[in-house]
Amino acid sequence: MTHIIVNVIYFLTMILLLVATVWIVFSLLRSTLFGHAPFIPVMDHAIDPILSELDLGQDSLFIEIGCGNGKVLVAATQKFPQTKMIGIEHDLVPYFIARFNTRKLPNVSIVRQNFFSYDFSKATHLFAYLLPGVMDDLGGKLDRELQPGTILVSCDFKISRKQPLRIVTVSAKKSDLAKNLFIYKW
Numbered sequence: 001m002t003h004i005i006v007n008v009i010y011f012l013t014m015i016l017l018l019v020a021t022v023w024i025v026f027s028l029l030r031s032t033l034f035g036h037a038p039f040i041p042v043m044d045h046a047i048d049p050i051l052s053e054l055d056l057g058q059d060s061l062f063i064e065i066g067c068g069n070g071k072v073l074v075a076a077t078q079k080f081p082q083t084k085m086i087g088i089e090h091d092l093v094p095y096f097i098a099r100f101n102t103r104k105l106p107n108v109s110i111v112r113q114n115f116f117s118y119d120f121s122k123a124t125h126l127f128a129y130l131l132p133g134v135m136d137d138l139g140g141k142l143d144r145e146l147q148p149g150t151i152l153v154s155c156d157f158k159i160s161r162k163q164p165l166r167i168v169t170v171s172a173k174k175s176d177l178a179k180n181l182f183i184y185k186w
């Protein structure tokens, strides 16, 4: 009898582990599989130029569209500790890492949500590091929701039908992923 109970517990544990593994892998790859933008943290050399372009103030509301592991929010808090910041992330693994990395930052909230269903109307500053198609899909939504004067810094990918205020080159190295920042103002 004990032998059967041990086998049943072993079997159930294996099933649970399998389900958890599939869930974590699916969650990690969801953005990649569905073409939204995979979890690739922005390279370090781009951080300072991103923060300089954002130039946040005490009354700003900074929202990161797809915040990954929260790396930009952590760096932004070091430079602008008074600014309220929100990171939107729908993939489970980066979401939990971002929650952990920002756990001691009272000015930062991480929201687990698809950013296509998030209301950006209160944002004053935005940062995105996504994909060209995603930026184009987001463009119309941002046009409808953003207040005049809102700034968007987009790393490497532009909104093709919108004229950027300026383009800032952050690296000319072929091997670097983050090369340009597209600065938009509504």
Ligand SMILES: C[S@@+](CC[C@H](N)C(=O)[O-])C[C@H]1O[C@@H](n2cnc3c(N)ncnc32)[C@H](O)[C@@H]1O
Pocket (backbone or CB within 6 Å): 031, 036, 037, 038, 039, 040, 041, 042, 064, 065, 066, 067, 068, 069, 070, 071, 072, 088, 089, 090, 091, 094, 113, 114, 115, 116, 128, 129, 130
């Ligand atoms: C290229 S990574 C950039 C992460 C972070 N912004 C950075 O620069 O380090 C893009 C992130 O956006 C997230 N993402 C992609 N599509 C999303 C969606 N529709 N809603 C919420 N998050 C999304 C991905 O899970 C991924 O973590």
